[in-house]
Amino acid sequence: MKVDLRTGPRFFLNPPIHGTANGGAARVLDVGARGLRLELRRMIDPGSRVDVAFGPLQMRGTVLWCQVDALNFASDFDYYLAGISFDDRSDDAEDFASGLCAQGEAMRIVEMRAHDRYRITAPLTGSFGEIAPVSIVDLSTHGARIAMLQRVQPGHTQRLRFQVDELTGPVTVEGKVAWCSPSPVMREFYAGLHIDGGEERLRCVIDTLCMRDEARIDIDSLKRKFDALRLASRMTETTQRLAV
Numbered sequence: 001m002k003v004d005l006r007t008g009p010r011f012f013l014n015p016p017i018h019g020t021a022n023g024g025a026a027r028v029l030d031v032g033a034r035g036l037r038l039e040l041r042r043m044i045d046p047g048s049r050v051d052v053a054f055g056p057l058q059m060r061g062t063v064l065w066c067q068v069d070a071l072n073f074a075s076d077f078d079y080y081l082a083g084i085s086f087d088d089r090s091d092d093a094e095d096f097a098s099g100l101c102a103q104g105e106a107m108r109i110v111e112m113r114a115h116d117r118y119r120i121t122a123p124l125t126g127s128f129g130e131i132a133p134v135s136i137v138d139l140s141t142h143g144a145r146i147a148m149l150q151r152v153q154p155g156h157t158q159r160l161r162f163q164v165d166e167l168t169g170p171v172t173v174e175g176k177v178a179w180c181s182p183s184p185v186m187r188e189f190y191a192g193l194h195i196d197g198g199e200e201r202l203r204c205v206i207d208t209l210c211m212r213d214e215a216r217i218d219i220d221s222l223k224r225k226f227d228a229l230r231l232a233s234r235m236t237e238t239t240q241r242l243a244v
Contacts, residue, residue: 010109011097019054028054033094035085043080047211061086065210115140118206122214126162141199151189152177173198
């Protein structure tokens, strides 16, 4: 499957839009030209093909990840969250979401500078400059958390190198240490890296890891982002009412 790796705005829908996924009930939580995020009542395996319909739109794509929404305690049954990548870039989806944004029913996530974080669930090692091996703990399109046996100082910049498989090939990105602290359980150190200029490469890596069930979205981080977006939306609504 050819994946469009170009960047573009993502829109958080408030309220979510009801739709269907392979004929089953679903709600669209956020959407962009490259894909969307769904709330479902049943699990869909990563790598599965899916037909999504909402509003006037019908799209076809692939499930990158799907996992139970463990933080949803308000229902008698489980909800699942799923990330869907469209087969082809959809300007119609972006235009539709932009229209909702103009009506106050959506917000641009890109303006919140929030990037999804993915926990690595299978061993993934590499090097950070001359430090090797390092273990990749989690990954996003703009950063990483690594574990290693020595401390590094904030501001230290080196190349992070690792490889997922032969098909994906070697990955080399430049990371700047934002923080470094001892691990609470082992004699090692965690370091948070800020990465610029590797978004497309890291997006491809994350998609590959998710479809192989070797990475999962960090639900806690995702919930914090959604809560912040909902709060910002409510504040905007309040400001608009006071201005009337």
